[in-house]
Amino acid sequence: MLESISDGFFTLDGHGCFTFLNGQAEAYLDRSRKDLIGRNVWDAFPEARDKKFKVAVEAAVESGQSQHFTDYLDPPGRWFQSAVHPADNGGVTVYFRDVTSERAAETQLRLLEQAVSHLNDVVLITEAGPIEEKFAGPRVVYVNDAFVRMTGYEKADIIGRTPRILQGPDTSQAEVDRIRDALMRGESVRAELVNYTRLGDPFWVEMDIVPIGLDGDAHTHFVSVQRDITGRRAAQEAMRLGEERFQLMARATNDVVWDWDIERDALWWNSNLQALFGYAPELSQTPLSFWLHHLHPDDRERVHAGFFAALKGSDTIWRAEYRFQKADGRYAAVADRGFIIRDEAGRPTRAVGSMLDVTERRELEDNVRQSQKLEAVGQLTGGIAHDFNNLLTVILNNAEGLEEALSGEPALKDLASMTIQAAERGAELTSRCSRIWPPCPSW
Incomplete structure (x- = not known):
């Protein structure tokens, strides 16, 4: 019977000498019975003198009570969970099993839990079903600490309930339906939604939802990683409004408005490039060389030098008057004014300006x-x-x-x-x- 059990088993007499080992004990200890029976355990394994095993053996003999512990033994370099029971002859019987892999898994799980608990992103796990709205949605089985910080709800407020308690009047139903349809097909999905805190304050959240399966099932749970993007959405909206205003102003003016992205060397023009100078609509974005090429040869060096001197310096405004070639080959007198946008280090990143055709004005002045x-x-x-x-x-x-x-x-x-x-x-x-x-x- 002792040979058939999966645990290692050995006995020590009152002098601490081995009297029996089963086969599993030989395998765990990497020592044979012939080598160990009759030998003192502390002579055979001197490294065990400083381990919990020695303390447990002495406590079991002195108290007559069984002792349980988990300790690392090297050699053989493995973790063992042990039970030491007192015997009638003054010795002990020892059951022990290798828990190295379990210990590693537990350590990994604890590390994972610590890492997840310190994330700024919310990790939320729900059951895979029911998804249908009439059942109120899948139940939450886990949230990390970031959920509490982001929403103001305690973990106990959400465990066992549906994530839909976070939704409110500005939550897009179309986006919710899209998420539900993807999850019902067992597919991953990314979405952006307006959720609400416990106090009713709205915030934007970006979420990635992934189905996972346990015990070989297709999917038993959904894992959602969520991050607060309220600031990013506000910045995007401000950028959108700014771009919209810029486009409206560019269409409302009679000037040729230009915008040069220095890093990409992309020079954008409004539609007046065609209205005033005759260039086709497909030239709404060009490299800077397009502009330089169409300067009058007598003006090109002067204007080029002045423009790049302003870029290299600390100027934020650049002005110049020159002749610009139209699509029909004629030259128009132009008054150009640009604003140079710089980053925190003072490097130019963009230049925005407008060109005014002053040909008639110059002729009238002449x-x-x-x-x-x-x-x-x-x-x-x-x-x-x-x-x-x-x-x-x-x-x-x-x-x-x-x-x-x-x-x-x-x-x-x-x-x-x-x-x-x-x-x-x-x-x-x-x-x-x-x-x-x-x-x-x-x-």
Whole structure:
């Protein structure tokens, strides 16, 4: 009978010598009966003197009570669970079995429990069924400490109940239905839901639900790992609203709006790139080289140097005026203004700006300047003509007087008449100039 049991078994007499070992004991101790029977246990296993085994043997002999303990024995380098019973001859009988694998499993389980309990993510385990809503859903059998921190519920509040107690008015029923359908098919599923704390505060949770099976069954439980993504969802919503506002502003303006992602070298343009410069809609995103290539050759080096100097420095605003080539080959005068976005280290990450076509404005300014020049010349010419006309009046009056005084001298009178005619033609000429460019009031 002793040879057939799965436990190791041996007996010691009152002197601590082996009197019997079964086959399992030989296997556990890696020693034969021939080697051990009749030998003192402390001589055969001197390392056991400092173990719980010696304490248990002495306690059993002295108290007459059985002793139980688990200890590590090296050699053979294994954990044993032992029971030491006092015998009538002053010795003991010992049952022991190898629990090394069980011990390792228990240690691993304790480590796993400690790790799971310290996770920031919620670990929630439910039974696999019933899933149907009329049965209130599968029951929770385990939650870690993060569940308490996230929801405000105690573990006792949720164990044996359904996770649906966390749902509320803003929980998406369509998403709940999608989760249920996946679980009924025994499939893993990822979802994002609005849940509610014990105090009724909503929060967003991202969950991964995986079916698991015990004892070879297809699936007996569902394991859900959940993390609070309320902050992330708020950031995504803020980003979405910001992008939406940016798109609306980009469509509302008459400027060509651009946005350069420096890391990806992706230069985005709004639809005015086509409206103002004629480039096709598929060019809504280009590398920066597209912009540089279409700068006027005489402007390219200056604008390129100024733009990259602003990027390398600490500037947050960049401005430039240059000529930009349209799709038809003509050049438009452009006023460009950009804002440089930098990270915490001051490195540029994006640049956003707008290009304004100022060709008509520049042409108008040139025409105004030309008109102002002509007006100045005209005013100057008109003033000179007016002054010259005054001089001609004096000459004409004097010549007429000379003509009357020289009536007896025909040769001199003819010269005076010629002077009068020249003065009259000069007066006529200055009169025409005065009509075209009237003199300033000061004149």
